Amino acid sequence: MYIPFDQLPPQSRVWIYQASRPLTEAEQAEIERTMERFATEWSSHGKGLQSSAALLHGRFLVLANNEEATASSGCSIDASVRFVRELEQQLGVSFLDRTQLAFLNEGEVELVSVPELKAKVETGDINRNTLYFDTLITNYGELQQAWPRPAGNSWLSRYF
Template identity: 55%
Template sequence: MHIAFHQLPPDARVWIYQANRSLTDAEMTATLPALARFAEEWTSHGRSLLASAGFRHQQFLVVGLNEGVAGASGCSIDASVRFVAQLEQQLGVELLEKSRLAFLPAGTVQVMTRTELKAAIAAGALTANTPYFDNTIATKGELDTEWPRPAGQTWLARYFGQEEKNPQLA
């Protein structure tokens, strides 16, 4: 069953897929019916899932699931990955590639490799306070409150020498 994303509870599970380039308004608008249809038809062991999907920052596809109604199974997660792969083909973007990192310096999403990350830090282009999109977050509550968050408060702290200041990250 499709639900508006904002109606998902804070403990709803989320999956974030990062595009390798910014999506245009036309691309996102053209894809919205497919996202709604996927959420409407998504099932787990024959049970309808209460789900939603949408784009954030023109760079991220976010799929949300209210597991309080019905949880995702391995097969249903596989179905969602197949759907994302179809979107990749349709939009001509990479969404399943996980090696790139995304930051939000000066309000614009910037995607880079780890090698580029080190160079950007050395050049002072990225700091511990630069917002970072940690796409490993698991819930809508985290999405709403901690995404993005300062890079120095994430697993990237070691790149900024922050692990001494925040022992939870060491």
């Protein structure tokens, strides 16, 4: 069962997928329609999930499930990954590349490769206060309250 994204309970589980490039307006519109359709049909062992989906900052696919209503299972998570892979092929964009980190730089999403990170920290281009889109966030409440978050308040803190 689909529920509007802004009506998810704070404890809802989220999965965040980051696009490897900016998405065009046409791609964003298509993704939003497709994501809502997927969330409406998403199920776990034949039981519909109380789920939602959103495209944030024109770049991040967020799938969500109210785990208190119906817990997601390995099969339902596998179905969501298949869905994301289908989008990748359809659009010619990667959503599963975890070697790129996203930062908010002057109002724009900037991707930095993991190997580049240390140099960017050393030059001061990225510091502990630079806003970071942490794709490891796992619940809706944290997404609403602390996303993006200062890099120093994430797993990146070890670089500062």
